[in-house]
Amino acid sequence: MPFRxxxxxxxxxxxxxxxxxxxxxxxxxxxxxxxxxxxxxxxQLRKFGIRMQRIxxxxxxxxxxxHFFGLVGLLSTLNLLGRTKxxxxxxxxxxxxIVMEQMAVTETELHFPLRFVPLPEGFRGVIHEDKxxxxxxxxxxxxxxxxGFLFRERPxxxxxxxxKLSGVxxxxxxxxxxxxxxxxxxxxxxxxxxxxxxxxxPPPRSYAFVTDTLYDPSLTAFVHGADLLYHEATFLHEMEExxxxxxxxxxxxxxxxxxxxxxxxxxxxxxxxxxxxxxPLLEEARAVFPFTQVGTEGTVIDIDRIG
Amino acid sequence: MPFRxxxxxxxxxxxxxxxxxxxxxxxxxxxxxxxxxxxxxxxQLRKFGIRMQRIxxxxxxxxxxxHFFGLVGLLSTLNLLGRTKxxxxxxxxxxxxIVMEQMAVTETELHFPLRFVPLPEGFRGVIHEDKxxxxxxxxxxxxxxxxGFLFRERPxxxxxxxxKLSGVxxxxxxxxxxxxxxxxxxxxxxxxxxxxxxxxxPPPRSYAFVTDTLYDPSLTAFVHGADLLYHEATFLHEMEExxxxxxxxxxxxxxxxxxxxxxxxxxxxxxxxxxxxxxPLLEEARAVFPFTQVGTEGTVIDIDRIG
Numbered sequence: 182m183p184f185r186x187x188x189x190x191x192x193x194x195x196x197x198x199x200x201x202x203x204x205x206x207x208x209x210x211x212x213x214x215x216x217x218x219x220x221x222x223x224x225q226l227r228k229f230g231i232r233m234q235r236i237x238x239x240x241x242x243x244x245x246x247x248h249f250f251g252l253v254g255l256l257s258t259l260n261l262l263g264r265t266k267x268x269x270x271x272x273x274x275x276x277x278x279i280v281m282e283q284m285a286v287t288e289t290e291l292h293f294p295l296r297f298v299p300l301p302e303g304f305r306g307v308i309h310e311d312k313x314x315x316x317x318x319x320x321x322x323x324x325x326x327x328x329g330f331l332f333r334e335r336p337x338x339x340x341x342x343x344x345k346l347s348g349v350x351x352x353x354x355x356x357x358x359x360x361x362x363x364x365x366x367x368x369x370x371x372x373x374x375x376x377x378x379x380x381x382x383p384p385p386r387s388y389a390f391v392t393d394t395l396y397d398p399s400l401t402a403f404v405h406g407a408d409l410l411y412h413e414a415t416f417l418h419e420m421e422e423x424x425x426x427x428x429x430x431x432x433x434x435x436x437x438x439x440x441x442x443x444x445x446x447x448x449x450x451x452x453x454x455x456x457x458x459x460x461p462l463l464e465e466a467r468a469v470f471p472f473t474q475v476g477t478e479g480t481v482i483d484i485d486r487i488g
Numbered sequence: 489m490p491f492r493x494x495x496x497x498x499x500x501x502x503x504x505x506x507x508x509x510x511x512x513x514x515x516x517x518x519x520x521x522x523x524x525x526x527x528x529x530x531x532q533l534r535k536f537g538i539r540m541q542r543i544x545x546x547x548x549x550x551x552x553x554x555h556f557f558g559l560v561g562l563l564s565t566l567n568l569l570g571r572t573k574x575x576x577x578x579x580x581x582x583x584x585x586i587v588m589e590q591m592a593v594t595e596t597e598l599h600f601p602l603r604f605v606p607l608p609e610g611f612r613g614v615i616h617e618d619k620x621x622x623x624x625x626x627x628x629x630x631x632x633x634x635x636g637f638l639f640r641e642r643p644x645x646x647x648x649x650x651x652k653l654s655g656v657x658x659x660x661x662x663x664x665x666x667x668x669x670x671x672x673x674x675x676x677x678x679x680x681x682x683x684x685x686x687x688x689x690p691p692p693r694s695y696a697f698v699t700d701t702l703y704d705p706s707l708t709a710f711v712h713g714a715d716l717l718y719h720e721a722t723f724l725h726e727m728e729e730x731x732x733x734x735x736x737x738x739x740x741x742x743x744x745x746x747x748x749x750x751x752x753x754x755x756x757x758x759x760x761x762x763x764x765x766x767x768p769l770l771e772e773a774r775a776v777f778p779f780t781q782v783g784t785e786g787t788v789i790d791i792d793r794i795g
Binding site: 197201223224246250251254258261262275278279286287324325 | 558
């Protein structure tokens with residue numbers, strides 16, 4: 182099953198050089214989550230062939246315009262295209278009013294259930310669970326209340342090796358216990374050790390999204406060991422003072438954060454309009470953490486293929 | 489002096505096939521007016537090389553999202569880029585609250601004077617005048633309060649033919665009267681007929697913007713004789729019933745309107761997402777009014793070069 186990230190926007194506040202404001206799609210199985218929704222996200226979704234009606238959840242990190250100004254347009258388009266399936270938005274509590282006021286003024290009657298889940302300032306913990314995925318939020322260090330998100334697959338059950346139980350009578354009730362890791366004892370008392378009759382499931386995968394934030398090593402605890410970490414790298418380290426004033430991080434700091442968090446791979450983004458060429462940012466992060474990539478519009482990462 | 493229209497968006501509500509929601513720029517001399525501001529307008533301005541800080545006035549026809557969802561992002565970017573020069577937005581009175589609430593939530597401190605001029609429902613008359621241009625608004629026939637706009641250059645003064653007054657003493661005070669059309673009488677009582685000593689100025693140019701609206705022939709009075717008319721042509725005429733239900737017009741009706749308004753040229757736009765190929769819409773309008781063009785992203789019309 183895919184666990185796949187697509188970058189729709191890699192720009193910081195001012196969109197330049199064909200870079201668009203922040204938006205990403207995480208596909209987990211058939212379900213799509215949208216992470217942030219800068220202006221133009223609906224056009225980017227179409228451009229990269231992502232079926233927007235499959236989005237089930239939208240996670241908004243914070244209420245700076247480059248992270249949410251595309252939401253009301255996207256919701257309007259989903260509605261015009263006939264959506265009836267529910268959609269949940271996880272965000273600062275004030276976003277609901279902003280969106281619903283615009284729906285009222287434009288006389289938009291939504292034909293699908295739109296649910297807002299408010300993320301209280303400073304909240305840390307699980308905000309969403311479904312059959313396949315668990316999403317946690319944690320506060321990062323920005324000028325206004327801002328959340329990072331950690332997406333984790335649920336651990337899957339072990340795979341039963343049918344050939345090892347050939348000719349053995351296994352009651353239906355026993356199967357789930359075997360898949361959960363128990364040994365199996367047949368009617369005659371013969372014991373089949375779990376390790377002999379099953380194979381471990383693929384390890385659950387995880388994706389951590391950390392932007393907009395100062396370099397804050399205390400946050401590494403929230404994302405420790407993630408398969409893929411997205412961390413903002415708005416500036417080169419020579420601009421570290423400016424970065425700090427604006428509550429942003431440098432590429433060097435993104436590398437440090439990835440290294441200290443023990444992640445498998447780092448993806449950098451949220452690039453300042455001052456950089457046309459992103460290579461120096463990539464090199465700076467790689468000097469600290471070699472497993473780094475630049476995430477630009479259209480970058481797709483199959484998280485199971487990392488490493 | 490240029491009087492030049494650039495189309496930034498030709499889509500109706502759902503942006504598809506690289507078409508973006510409505511936005512246009514009218515350049516009159518050095519001054520730029522933005523007409524409507526759908527999502528992504530700031531990116532379109534950059535794409536077509538329009539210097540966004542030169543925009544002085546923004547005219548918003550109505551509060552459907554595809555005509556204003558890009559405004560808050562554009563204003564934020566102008567601010568981040570250091571704008572200090574004032575900007576005036578002419579729109580439905582409710583737009584100010586929507587924009588300013590988002591400015592408050594995003595903790596945006598504007599460094600330039602932003603003025604909203606409310607257009608009361610049903611208003612018709614002059615809404616803006618400057619040295620070069622007069623802008624009138626008039627109500628069109630849409631589901632919610634919607635305005636059309638007519639941009640007219642002020643008549644210019646006549647050009648004095650210096651060679652016809654060679655050797656004649658003309659007091660400074662007399663020049664403006666001559667340029668305004670008066671004959672000149674010199675100290676000796678000799679009369680110089682105005683038509684002999686001056687040349688008429690180029691005729692003032694005009695641009696009429698009419699969207700979103702039903703086909704409403706009564707509106708032709710507001711735009712009679714315009715050099716260029718933009719009229720929506722959301723559907724082919726075979727969809728006339730759907731068009732009417734949605735308070736939109738067909739390409740055939742855009743042609744009728746242009747013919748009845750006696751304009752010099754028609755530009756059609758606001759195309760439904762159902763049409764990938766716009767040629768049938770163009771042909772349908774041309775069958776009624778031959779001087780028709782399709783206005784798509786990047787179309788530039790120098791209004792003095794028409795005809």
